[in-house]
Amino acid sequence: MSVPKLEQLSKSVVQGPSLATGAIPTTDWMDVPVVFKPGNYAYPAKSEKVAYLDSQSGLHFPNSREWSPEDEDWKLPEDWKEIILKGLKERLEKFRSLKIFMDCCVRCGACADKCHFFLGTGDPKNMPVMRAELLRSVYRNDFTLAGKILGKMAGAREMTASVLKEWFMYSYQCTECRRCSVFCPYGIDTAEVTMMLRELLHLVGVGINWILEPASNSNRTGNHMGLQPHTFKDNVEFLVDDVEALTGVKPNISFNRKGAEVLFITPSADVFAEPGLYTAMGYLTLFEAIGLDYTWSTYASEGGNFGLFTNNETMKKLNAKMYAEAKRLGVKYIIGGECGHMWRVIHQYMDTMNGPADFLEKPVSSITGTVFENAASTKMVHISEFTADLIKHGKLKFDKSRNSHVKATYHDSCNTARAMGLLDEPRYILDHVVDWVEMPENTIREQTFCCGSGTGLNTDEIMELRMRSGLPRANAVKYVQEKHDVNMLSCVCAIDRATLTSLMNYWNPGVDVCGVTELVANALVLEGENRGDLTEGLRTML
Amino acid sequence: MKYAFSFLAVIALVLIAGLGSQIPGMPYLFGVALPYLAIMIFLGGCVYRVVQWGKSPVPFPIQTTCGQGKSLDFIKHNKLEAPNTTAEVVARMFLEVVTFRSLFRNTKSEIHDGPQVTYESSKWLWIFALIFHYSFLVIVVRHMRLFLDPVPVWISWLELGDGLFQVGAPTWYMTDIGLLAGCALLFSRRLITRHVRFISLMNDYFPLVLIFAIALTGILMRYFLRTDIDIVNIKQLAVGLVTFSPTIGAEIGAIFYIHLFLVCALLAYFPFSKLMHFAGVFMSPTRNMKNDSRAKRHINPWNPRIIPHSYAGYEDEFREFMVDAGIPVEKELAPKKDEE
Numbered sequence A: 001m002s003v004p005k006l007e008q009l010s011k012s013v014v015q016g017p018s019l020a021t022g023a024i025p026t027t028d029w030m031d032v033p034v035v036f037k038p039g040n041y042a043y044p045a046k047s048e049k050v051a052y053l054d055s056q057s058g059l060h061f062p063n064s065r066e067w068s069p070e071d072e073d074w075k076l077p078e079d080w081k082e083i084i085l086k087g088l089k090e091r092l093e094k095f096r097s098l099k100i101f102m103d104c105c106v107r108c109g110a111c112a113d114k115c116h117f118f119l120g121t122g123d124p125k126n127m128p129v130m131r132a133e134l135l136r137s138v139y140r141n142d143f144t145l146a147g148k149i150l151g152k153m154a155g156a157r158e159m160t161a162s163v164l165k166e167w168f169m170y171s172y173q174c175t176e177c178r179r180c181s182v183f184c185p186y187g188i189d190t191a192e193v194t195m196m197l198r199e200l201l202h203l204v205g206v207g208i209n210w211i212l213e214p215a216s217n218s219n220r221t222g223n224h225m226g227l228q229p230h231t232f233k234d235n236v237e238f239l240v241d242d243v244e245a246l247t248g249v250k251p252n253i254s255f256n257r258k259g260a261e262v263l264f265i266t267p268s269a270d271v272f273a274e275p276g277l278y279t280a281m282g283y284l285t286l287f288e289a290i291g292l293d294y295t296w297s298t299y300a301s302e303g304g305n306f307g308l309f310t311n312n313e314t315m316k317k318l319n320a321k322m323y324a325e326a327k328r329l330g331v332k333y334i335i336g337g338e339c340g341h342m343w344r345v346i347h348q349y350m351d352t353m354n355g356p357a358d359f360l361e362k363p364v365s366s367i368t369g370t371v372f373e374n375a376a377s378t379k380m381v382h383i384s385e386f387t388a389d390l391i392k393h394g395k396l397k398f399d400k401s402r403n404s405h406v407k408a409t410y411h412d413s414c415n416t417a418r419a420m421g422l423l424d425e426p427r428y429i430l431d432h433v434v435d436w437v438e439m440p441e442n443t444i445r446e447q448t449f450c451c452g453s454g455t456g457l458n459t460d461e462i463m464e465l466r467m468r469s470g471l472p473r474a475n476a477v478k479y480v481q482e483k484h485d486v487n488m489l490s491c492v493c494a495i496d497r498a499t500l501t502s503l504m505n506y507w508n509p510g511v512d513v514c515g516v517t518e519l520v521a522n523a524l525v526l527e528g529e530n531r532g533d534l535t536e537g538l539r540t541m542l
Numbered sequence B: 001m002k003y004a005f006s007f008l009a010v011i012a013l014v015l016i017a018g019l020g021s022q023i024p025g026m027p028y029l030f031g032v033a034l035p036y037l038a039i040m041i042f043l044g045g046c047v048y049r050v051v052q053w054g055k056s057p058v059p060f061p062i063q064t065t066c067g068q069g070k071s072l073d074f075i076k077h078n079k080l081e082a083p084n085t086t087a088e089v090v091a092r093m094f095l096e097v098v099t100f101r102s103l104f105r106n107t108k109s110e111i112h113d114g115p116q117v118t119y120e121s122s123k124w125l126w127i128f129a130l131i132f133h134y135s136f137l138v139i140v141v142r143h144m145r146l147f148l149d150p151v152p153v154w155i156s157w158l159e160l161g162d163g164l165f166q167v168g169a170p171t172w173y174m175t176d177i178g179l180l181a182g183c184a185l186l187f188s189r190r191l192i193t194r195h196v197r198f199i200s201l202m203n204d205y206f207p208l209v210l211i212f213a214i215a216l217t218g219i220l221m222r223y224f225l226r227t228d229i230d231i232v233n234i235k236q237l238a239v240g241l242v243t244f245s246p247t248i249g250a251e252i253g254a255i256f257y258i259h260l261f262l263v264c265a266l267l268a269y270f271p272f273s274k275l276m277h278f279a280g281v282f283m284s285p286t287r288n289m290k291n292d293s294r295a296k297r298h299i300n301p302w303n304p305r306i307i308p309h310s311y312a313g314y315e316d317e318f319r320e321f322m323v324d325a326g327i328p329v330e331k332e333l334a335p336k337k338d339e340e
Helices: A008-014 A045-052 A078-096 A094-102 A116-121 A130-144 A144-152 A159-169 A179-183 A192-202 A211-220 A229-247 A277-292 A312-329 A340-354 A383-391 A414-418 A425-435 A460-469 A471-484 A494-507 A516-523 B002-020 B026-053 B086-099 B124-142 B153-162 B174-192 B194-199 B201-225 B231-240 B253-271 B274-283 B311-325
Strands: A262-265 A333-336 A380-382 A408-411 A488-491 A512-515 B107-112 B116-122
Touching: A008 A159, A008 A460, A045 A211, A078 A094, A078 A192, A078 B124, A094 A130, A094 A192, A094 B026, A094 B274, A116 A460, A116 A471, A116 A512, A130 A144, A130 A192, A130 A380, A130 B194, A144 A380, A144 B201, A159 A192, A179 A192, A179 A414, A192 A312, A211 A312, A211 B311, A229 A277, A229 B311, A262 B253, A277 A383, A277 A512, A277 A516, A312 A333, A312 A340, A312 B311, A340 A380, A340 A414, A340 A494, A340 A516, A383 A516, A383 B086, A408 A425, A408 A471, A408 B231, A460 A471, A460 A494, A471 A494, A471 B116, A471 B124, A488 A494, A488 A516, A494 A512, A512 A516, B002 B026, B002 B174, B002 B201, B026 B253, B026 B274, B086 B274, B124 B153, B124 B174, B124 B201, B174 B194, B174 B201, B174 B253, B201 B253, B201 B274, B253 B274
Parallel strands: A262 A333, A333 A380, A408 A488, A488 A512
Antiparallel strands: B107 B116
């Protein structure tokens, strides 16, 4: 899809008629139907992917078919309305969060300008409160006394095909980043609302391909990219060769090895494409430096979990591979690579869904002896926690000047910041390996802005939307680029590494994106190394 | 027009009470029957709503962390923003409920030429909300003097503090002004701030107008229409209501019945409205859960039995490739049959 020129979009976000820039809509929002046109929606899931997922035990993905959001007729099942309302009732009974969030909002508007989609598009329905009202209006109509009696006057409306289309539009213009929930006086979390909307839509066969294809790949081949075992191994081995060529040290690796101490799982994107590849080279180098006894797995070769963006059943099914593989291989604990939504699943869902992991041991770093009490039950440690601990104990030798080509800043990924509280570990690491500066305070830590393309929205056909929703993040980077000559945006998220790269290329050329572990490996002094002058660290072309 | 309906509704309520209470025999309806009914709806409704919420489980720990979680010893843990113990959660909730901390964080974002996105602290909503809620609270507590005999000494202290500036006679209470101002400010904000106006429903305007009218009638009674009402009779009725022996002595002015009827309307409306946020805030999972979900397992009562696509199935599909690539397998390849 064509993306507007930078000058054009730069003007449009400031002056375009939108609620964010001052234009006040004259029509009641309920009377404004959504219009789908190329570029404002992600492509629907391919029929065969939906059918495949539906065929898997424990999953329910009915109504696989070819359809287009632009068509008037979405080929919904005959009784789609009953399915949706029944699905909503069921979810109200299963999730207290949904009930509370439907009932407690006072529409104070504190969330409105906290959303990157609202700031970038100015579309009033992208205010978090409105996104929830899209569902809340139907909830009022069918589940509350006031709504049943007073109808539209009490903000209720009937479930219609037009409402369903609106749900599809706006539940896929939310990245479940939870920034609004930080500012809400009742902690109302739009991510919960979006997750419920997406779950409901899947009940009638409405989903997008950029999520369901990776999810089905992950189920079958073990990873989103669909890499089969031999290809996955090849990819990692290429990286091993690269590290050897650059440093003179060949990392020792293994796959599906029983009896290893640690199972290492990271998003497959890290072994698939730049700039994630450099982060993966960072892991290899780091683990070699400390002689960690670990194995990769081709069966559980995905850290990420697109089930989180689909429904809780798919999330559970995909996540279950981690423990299943850890058990089969007989490892003691698991280390997880840099990824945002992967860590939301691990920190907040995994143990509940697929625990207890009583076949694993409480994680203890064999290098420092540190017991990771905070992961005592899940038995899974974040690479930044693991690395920070190594640094604290003086187990890594750094030459910071090896990163002298880098002036970095740090992007907190939404999930590690707001669904985990992992804020200072990566900063502690950066302090030791690179010269870096913070972005402005309203855009970092718990107030961090999403890359604009999370939750499976990093697909090319909605590039303009992505560049708009990524504007607040890009703008904060631009500030430090201009003020401090920042040329590297570091992060601990695989989706970020892909999406922020597009975002920087568009808004702030000259800023590259990297994982924190890449910077660690750049600065790492290895025993027996034979390293040339790596002017670009692991990115140096030999 | 949503706000206009709210005014109409409140005016209708005022007329009903003002005229209705003047019909002989009706004071008992407005002074005794409706207050009992309203308080029953209020209590029953609130309990019902909270029980309804409580019936749905919290399947997953979905705490929103607004600061550094507890991890390594040398990483400073933010106990309030990412609580790890019950005490820390209580502290977080206490400050949220008492000081509206999340609103205190509020910022205003704007997009300027460049484009340049800017953020500035915006505390107006926080200040308005504090004025409104605390004035309301103090007024409710002050009204306890009507129901209690003898009047506890701490209520007198509260009144003394509330009337500290000793303006006018009888002394004006700060909270009376505060509640009127709070309603007016929150209402104006809904009209003036463009995005808040866009999202506001009648359900948002109506309670503000209603509470404004309650405050106004109360103020009229206390400061301006004192001759129309008989405070001794009102106290007798109030004490009678709480001791279940209500009597209405001599005639009480219509303004009192209007005030009381509006309060009844608020009580009866309360459980079916967004005003239930007063209870919901305590039950919000993003705020009241500990951030210890990797250290302690949270139980989901409806955890479905879903197993992953099995390793065996995976190896069956890819065994040949795996063996070729030297990846260990559980089952070796079947020996190739001799070519015939």
